[in-house]
Amino acid sequence: MPRNPEEIVTEGIIEFGTGRESLVQLLTKVNEELSWIPTIAIEAIAKATRISVAEVYSVVSFYSFFSIEPRGRNIVRLCSTISCAMTGQGEILEALMNEFGIELFETTDDGRLTIETTSCIGLCDQAPAMLVNGEPHVKLTPEKACDIVRGLE
Amino acid sequence: MEKKVLLAEDQPEFGAGFELALTMTPADVVYMVRDSGIKGRGGAGFPTGIKWNLAGAASSDVKYVVCNADEGEPGTFKDRILLEKYSERLIEGMAIGGYAIGSSHGIIYLRAEYPYLIPAIEEARKNMIGKGLLGKNIRGKGFDFDVEIRTGSGAYICGEETALIESLEGKSGFPRNKPPFPVNSGYLNKPTIVNNVETFCAVPHIILGGPEWYADLGIGECSGTKLFSISGDVEKPGVYELPLGAPLKDLLELAGAKDIQAVQVGGASGRTIPAADTYRSLSFGDLPPGGSVIVFDSTVNMLEVLENFMEFFVHESCGQCVPCREGTLHLRNAVEDLIAGDICNKESLNDYFKLAEVMRITSKCGLGQTAVNCFVDIINNFVDFTDERISGECCCERGDQ
Amino acid sequence: MHNISIKINDQGYSIREGSTILEACTEAGIKIPTLCHHSKVNISGNCRICVVEVEGWNTLAIACVTPIIPNMIVRTHSPRVIESRKIVANLLLAAHNCDCMVCDSAGACELQDLAYDFGIDNRSRMFDDLECLEEIDDSSPVLKYDPSKCIMCTRCVKACRDIQGKGIIAVLNRGADMRVGTGVKLLDISDCDGCGECVQICPTGAISDKVSNSVRSWEVEKIRTSCSYCGVGCQLDMWVHDNKLVKVEGADIIPNYGSTCVKGRYGHTFIDSDDRLKTPLIRRNGALVEATWDEAISHITEKIGKIREENGPDVIAGLSSARVTNEENYLFQKMMRAAVGTNNVDHCARLCHASTVAGLAAAFGSGAMTNSIAELEHAKCILVTGSNTTETHPVIATIIKRAVREHGAKLIVIDPRRIDLVDHAALWLRQKNGTDVAWMNGMMNVIISENLQDEAYISERTEDFEAVRKTVESFTPQMVEDITTIPAEKIREAARIFATAEVSSIVYSMGITQHTTGTDNVLSTANLAMLTGNVGKPSSGVNPLRGQNNVQGACDLGALPNVYPGYQKVADPASHEKFEKAWGRKLSKDNGLTVVEIINGLESGKVKGLIIMGENPMVSDPNLNHVEKALESAEFLVVCDIFLTETAEKADVVLPAASFAEKEGTFTNTERRVILLRKFLDAPGEARPDWKIICDLSTSFGYPMSYANPAEIMDEIASVTPIYGGMRHSRIQEIGLQWPCPDEQHPGTMYLHKGEFKRGKGKFHPVDFIPPAELPDAEYPFILSTGRILFHYHTGSMSRRAPALNEYVSGGYAEIHPADVDRLGLADGGPVSISTRRGQIETTVRSTEIVAIGSVFVPFHFAEAAANRLTNDALDPKAKIPELKVAACQVAQVK
Known part of the structure; x- marks a missing residue:
């Protein structure tokens, strides 16, 4: 069971404090643990840091790794920038979407998986590449990518 | 030819440069860095010594040393290699920076795409602490220094130093108006130096080898060596260390590039040149030596490459200033129109070229100013307006113009 | 700062160092177009319309953010500059919903002006229109946001955050998806209170009054007058057309500098109400019937x-x-x-404020605010007590928030309710209702025992201090905690902040005055201010906020x-x-x-x-x-x-x-x-x-x-x-x-008691603690207090005839703590009966932690659930002010 978002925020505040500069760290903590940032977490952070709710949303919506929509336990981020695009990223994405029955930026009904594309992840020498829950996977083929994702919890 | 310093198999022990620096005055450290002629390895090429000198001169009890590890330029992965293997060198370089400008706080801003590098950096920090080279009163010199890791959250713009600072402050990564510059008013409005991973990694070598030695590593006017990440249509993609100022073709040879149609140097915001121009040098005076080189062979449709880049910029523009926010969108649309055949002659692009120039001269930060480079280069050099791909089924023939 | 020489358009100028190019050009009388720039908010430098050419620069300079440097050579209208501005304007127009023909802001739109000045018509537009017809957020009772007209200048965001201290809206998303919004919420479920600062600062029609004026800016006469609501005295520009008030704008002048609250901007529709009295009425046979003026006057006579x-x-x-x-x-x-x-x-x-007039006249010789509204912005410590400033004096609250946010002032709020200002406070002390003398004596006890008082001031400027020193001796923080329930440590902290700040100001209102000890309370504020030398200098003083206009x-x-x-x-x-x-x-x-x-x-x-x-x-x-x-x-x-x-x-x-x-x-x-x-x-x-x-x-x-x-x-x-x-x-x-303004040459008086008190020396009055006249007991176990809310005014005769204000709050309610709501089996939004020894009302429950457990707050504006049926008419013996802030009451389900 995922933890209560407010509990995560409370823990984050002990770790990072309530200064303005703690905001991105607090959001990162919630986002990493829950895969997304629920409204109650935003409100709790706003209250603790005395930053307005809208301003917290502003920061959340600026960064592409943050999400205010629920996402899957596992997040696949497929690099869509040039070196990966040239080496078959499109086919891999197609394969993943077919295999798991979701569109880009969608989450499977069981909450297991979200597929996203992302800007260059710095693995161009081993393209095509993706990050799965932050871990790099390189020199992908459609089959290899599907195998990796299938093996996730 | 390769010249390995930062990536050398056999290199000085981590911390040796810092130990030596501690025997000098902070001012002397700054002078050494200045005299080495090293310029920012992130790509902007601002002389590091001048930056440190300004920050050192700024009066403040609290100053910050920030490492820009937000390597986001498409095609760039050199810092990843450094962070994987040479984080101790990086921290050492930051400590030297802290000693030089009078700062006890180091922050590594690591891009969100590299979380798997955190253990290596933390390990390096522990090792440095173990050697007594981080912490309080280091080597009894009354100098304190430590580093913390902060991560980004997926925003290319945060590679811009003031956007990075905003992000560190918990805000959206909107680049600031300059002046003031970070050396006077950076993180939390305190004097701050922001340097690239590679720059910090080079500093201990400068201290140990001396500024003349370092300067002589480069070719011609250039100082030192430089890491280049090369990918695309090459046999041996990877990171290579060359003397700064080396001709591009040396690098292409090393990586095994064949059938070259175009080479993009310096990433999406860099320049795109034809094979005939690969004799040119990788230097701050010529081809941007930020670190990315992508090779496209003759089978590649360069318009599709351009579309990918423009899409990248549309997605990564922070949006605060008008020319970049709106301009990237219109340039992307123009490229899509070209691909769709809705634009089929160069004259129709006149307004877009004017727009590109306005973006270059009026955008707030480097992103908007350089996002137009690939548009201008690729349309000018790699789009054949008589080619069937473009005019094959164009708007004129469809009669919908 | 000295002047430096620069050249603008080949002409030499000597301009103050530190000026921006834009300021230099303004001084030189050269007009540079701007769009995101506004004098009231921080410069963003985002629109890139004010570009100029600087010799030797590779890129153009942004006039509004670039400081001048010696010998700078600037060209403000070179072909390169003009072309850049036009292209940027074209970019904005391509993203803008140019329905100027039906737009309320036509004629008062800065983007329209720009297009006009540059001669950009539909034929000469450079870029295809972008898809921009997103949905309008018109969920607020008073304003609407149309993203299709937004140029992302972010003035509104800064106005809301920096001028108003609210931060209800922010920039969302990035790049081309950027827009202004509240987050996931629409305006109606945000904390937006409709002050309209954003409407006033918007350069286009993106944020506008919800109800169309049906008149454009050039058709109206604008007449400046003073607001008829609270005591702030906001200056307003009334847009009048055909003997109708069609729009209200805050005048950019002292004391409100363009700001207003929701009542000032949207609450004046009562003027035009159908049920205005139009003829005299005389009661005949029990009924009021129309009469002539002559009849009425002679009847009265x-x-x-x-x-x-x-x-x-x-x-x-x-x-x-x-x-x-x-x-x-x-x-x-x-x-x-x-x-x-x-x-x-x-x-x-x-x-x-009878107790203010009595108390401050006795202590200082004059019973009014010692200092001015604007001075609050530069106080280093502001102690707000018994004033829910955000609701009762909204524009003053924005100044207090700016003092905290922009100038680092420490705000101390002492109030039984968790009012909005608590969110901005360094310290909040929640006292038991009616125990104000105790905590003030307690603060003075700490100040004296820690030797933080201003001895020189006390000896030179005041008299009778010894008596106060003696009285407060027994008010140790621990004793005060027992009376007030404020933790002793917090009393100490507040005392230290107040006494050690460079300049401290006390702001109070009816939470202090409307007690049987109202005059005592006021005297205590005066004691506290004099003890720390905080009367007779800028940004200090004792500042009772007066309620009505x-x-x-x-x-x-x-x-x-x-x-x-x-x-x-x-x-x-x-x-x-x-x-x-x-x-x-x-x-x-x-x-x-x-x-x-x-x-x-x-x-x-x-x-x-x-x-x-x-x-x-x-x-x-x-x-x-x-x-x-x-x-x-x-x-x-x-x-x-x-x-x-x-x-x-x-x-x-x-x-x-x-x-x-x-x-x-x-x-x-x-x-x-x-x-x-x-x-x-x-x-x-x-x-x-x-x-x-x-x-x-x-x-x-x-x-x-x-x-x-x-x-x-x-x-x-x-x-x-x-x-x-x-x-x-x-x-x-x-x-x-x-005032005082004794003669026609006198410039008026910003703050009182400079150098000397009106009465000569400031007089300390020893004040002992006396509990309120009526305290909770077994029969009436709750503490009732009453007061005003932002959206209504006094007895509602004006504000309740403003539909927009009624949309925010349409009737009476009682704030009750959720724990009490649960315990008594009540429901949020459900009915409740509140009674005291004097009367009973039925109203609606508002379950909120603003009030403490065991306390009830009822706004007094609503005749149908009139708080004053409950209140106690026990009087302060000196000022004859009734104890409207404390009564014992019962809270029960409606039978």
Whole structure:
């Protein structure tokens, strides 16, 4: 069971404090643990840091790794920038979407998986590449990518 | 030819440069860095010594040393290699920076795409602490220094130093108006130096080898060596260390590039040149030596490459200033129109070229100013307006113009 | 800063160092177009319209953010510059929904101006229009956001965050998806309170008034006047078309500098309300029927004359009004004193700040805000107590928030409720209601025991300190904790912050004054300020915020039973003689009756005839059941008002008055600033300005009054009122003047008691703690307090006729802590019965942690659930102010 978002925020505040500069760290903590940032977490952070709710949303919506929509336990981020695009990223994405029955930026009904594309992840020498829950996977083929994702919890 | 310093198999022990620096005055450290002629390895090429000198001169009890590890330029992965293997060198370089400008706080801003590098950096920090080279009163010199890791959250713009600072402050990564510059008013409005991973990694070598030695590593006017990440249509993609100022073709040879149609140097915001121009040098005076080189062979449709880049910029523009926010969108649309055949002659692009120039001269930060480079280069050099791909089924023939 | 030489367009200039290129050009008289730039908010430098060429630069310079440097060579209109500006304008237009033909902002749109100046028509537009027709957020009662017209200049975001201190809206997303919004919520479920700062600062039609003006900016006449709501005295520009008020804008001038609250901007629709009184009414056979002015005036004269003849003048009383002008208050009390011959004149200041007038006059010699509103922004510590400033004086609250946010002031809030300012405070102390003397003595105890007092100030400027030192000795933090429930450590912390700040200011309002110990409370604030040397210098002082638009002026002009205009005492023979001479009549030497005494007098027969101008005691006064009986037992009641109020319904004669919109005159705002009221509409029907009505009545009473206009009345006021000696309408056409202003050359007084107190030395008064008159017990276990809310005003006669305000709050409610709601089996939004020993009301539960467990708060604006049916009319013995802030009550389910 995922933890209560407010509990995560409370823990984050002990770790990072309530200064303005703690905001991105607090959001990162919630986002990493829950895969997304629920409204109650935003409100709790706003209250603790005395930053307005809208301003917290502003920061959340600026960064592409943050999400205010629920996402899957596992997040696949497929690099869509040039070196990966040239080496078959499109086919891999197609394969993943077919295999798991979701569109880009969608989450499977069981909450297991979200597929996203992302800007260059710095693995161009081993393209095509993706990050799965932050871990790099390189020199992908459609089959290899599907195998990796299938093996996730 | 390769010249390995930062990536050398056999290199000085981590911390040796810092130990030596501690025997000098902070001012002397700054002078050494200045005299080495090293310029920012992130790509902007601002002389590091001048930056440190300004920050050192700024009066403040609290100053910050920030490492820009937000390597986001498409095609760039050199810092990843450094962070994987040479984080101790990086921290050492930051400590030297802290000693030089009078700062006890180091922050590594690591891009969100590299979380798997955190253990290596933390390990390096522990090792440095173990050697007594981080912490309080280091080597009894009354100098304190430590580093913390902060991560980004997926925003290319945060590679811009003031956007990075905003992000560190918990805000959206909107680049600031300059002046003031970070050396006077950076993180939390305190004097701050922001340097690239590679720059910090080079500093201990400068201290140990001396500024003349370092300067002589480069070719011609250039100082030192430089890491280049090369990918695309090459046999041996990877990171290579060359003397700064080396001709591009040396690098292409090393990586095994064949059938070259175009080479993009310096990433999406860099320049795109034809094979005939690969004799040119990788230097701050010529081809941007930020670190990315992508090779496209003759089978590649360069318009599709351009579309990918423009899409990248549309997605990564922070949006605060008008020319970049709106301009990237219109340039992307123009490229899509070209691909769709809705634009089929160069004259129709006149307004877009004017727009590109306005973006270059009026955008707030480097992103908007350089996002137009690939548009201008690729349309000018790699789009054949008589080619069937473009005019094959164009708007004129469809009669919908 | 010295000047440096630069060249602009080949011409040399010497400009102050540190200026931006834009400022330099403005100084040189060269116009550079701007869009995101606005003088009231931080520069963003985002629109890139103000680009200029600087010789030697590779890129263009942004004029609004680039500082000049010596020998800089600037070109503001080179071909490269012009082309860049045009292209940027083209980019904006391609993303903009250019429906100028039906846009309310046409003619007042900065983007439209730009397109016009650059000659960009539809044919010469460079780029294809982008898809921009997103949905409009019109969920707010007062404003709407149309993203299709937004150019992302972010002025509104900064206005909301930095000027208003709210941060309701922010920039969402990035790049081309960027927009302004509240987050996931629409405006209606955000904390937006509709102040409209964003509307005012928006350069296009992106954020606009929700209800279309149906008139464009060039069709209207804009008339500047003073707001008719609270005591801040905001200056407003009224947009008038065809004798209709179509839009309100905050004037960018002292004291509000463009800001207003939701009432000021959207709450003036009452003027045009259908049920305005249009003819005089006389009660015949039990019913009020229309009459002519002549009939009404002679009827009043006859009745009042008869009562006076039979019982003498002192059975007649008058209630003047804190809402009408200074000139009208002056004439009203003059009429009561000279024409009727009694000092029985008072007004509702009795119910709000009588204790301030009494307390501060005793301590300092003058009973008004010592300092000015604007000075608050630079105080280093602000102690706010008994004032829910955000709701009652919204524009002052924004200044307090800016002091905290922009200038690093420490805010201490001491309030039983968790008011909005708590979110901005360094420290919040929640005292038990009615224990204010205790915590103030406690703070002084700490200051003295830690030797933080200003000894030099105390010895040079004040007297009787020893007595206070002695009294507060026993008020140790621990003892104070026992009385107030504020933790001892917090008392110490507050004392230290207050005493050690470079300059500290106390801001209070009715949480301090409306107690049986109201005067004691006020004296304690004065003690605390003097102890720390915080009176008589900028940004310091004791600052009672006055509630109604002209409550300060009504007091100043003598609508009080014991003083003539300018606080000249009736009991002082010299003053008495002065006014007898000035007014040419014998005047009564006896102090008159106060509001509550007048009401009580009606019942006892001590008062038989009552003339009320613009007041509504049937809602505003404590213990309404009693008030109702009293008014019903009046022999003759005259009410002059703009609406048939709850009080007017009980009158024998009702006179239709002109509203603030329909007359001239002056108000005096809470900072003692006399500000001008300008007529911008014609009065409905036969309604007349109060000053004319008073003149007619007085003349009919046999004491002729005749003035050509209110300016002439002010001239007379000046001649008899030293603190207003220099006030003339001609002097306050642009900005108001603060009293004391003794002569026509005097520039007015920003803060009082500089160098010397009005009374000579500041007087310390030892004050002991006395508990409130009525405390919770087994039968009435809850503490009830009452007060105002942002969206309504006083008895609601104005604000409840503004549909937008009703959309925010349409009726009464009681704030009850969720724990109590649960315990009593109530439901949020459900009915509740609240009763005290004096009365009972049924209202709606608002479950909120704003109030403490065991406390209830009921706003007093709503006649149908009138808080004042519950309140205690126990009086402060000195100021005769009732204890509206503490009563014991029962809270129960509705049977």
